[in-house]
Amino acid sequence: MTAKGIRIEGVKKRYGSGDTAVDALKMVNMHVAPGEVVGLIGPSGSGKSTLLKCLGAVIEPTAGKMILGDDIIYDDGWKVKDLRALRRDRIGFVFQAPYLIPFLDVTDNVALLPMLAGMPNTEARKRAIELFKALDVEHRAKAMPSQLSGGEQQRVAIARGLVNRPPVILADEPTAPLDSERALAVIRILNDMAQKFETAIIVVTHDEKIIPTFKRIYNIREGVTYEEEGEGRVFK
């Protein structure tokens, strides 16, 4: 058992109340160690988005415990005062679409988040460029988002997810629009970044192309998580 990374114990989420109540999460147990990338899979309506929203402190669970690093962030109620800072500094998000701001160059797109956290512009841009080096898009640092290919835009979006050095990254269908080769490249990058920055990464996916790459998978069915061993095919 690791103290770091993310640990979820007995998390439940009920939407609404009375006759119309929906128990979207009935029993969620998960742990993801620093440096690990796990898959979260499950049929439509099984609770994947609800779980990501709880983990990302976007909605409040109904019960259970969530531990981030050494801190209990939720225990039948939020245990951190500033949820905005928690989302900004300790959780990185990567979505299916890159959602880059079209009128900022790609470096500013990534530097914006540390700047919101109070980092001076030059330092924030420097940090963005360091990530671009690791992600092999440094040569595009001054380009506008519309001048980048889809795969390059997704790498910039990954840099944005990593830039505040969060201990956890939540990736929601990050490879859905990509072909096989690019999808596997994104997974390889996420694995490299997880190890380099000791990040715990959760990838929600339906993408058959990448499911065999995970060493560990959480399968969620009707709001209950089941841990499974994955094939870990590419990264054995």
Ligand SMILES: Nc1ncnc2c1ncn2[C@@H]1O[C@H](COP(=O)(O)OP(=O)(O)OP(=O)(O)O)[C@@H](O)[C@H]1O
């Ligand atoms: N805001 C809400 N109010 C009431 N019920 C909700 C709400 N959001 C989701 N649900 C219900 O909770 C259950 C889980 O939904 P959720 O969106 O988490 O599933 P999912 O696994 O992400 O599905 P998909 O793969 O289709 O996106 C579903 O029955 C859904 O109808």
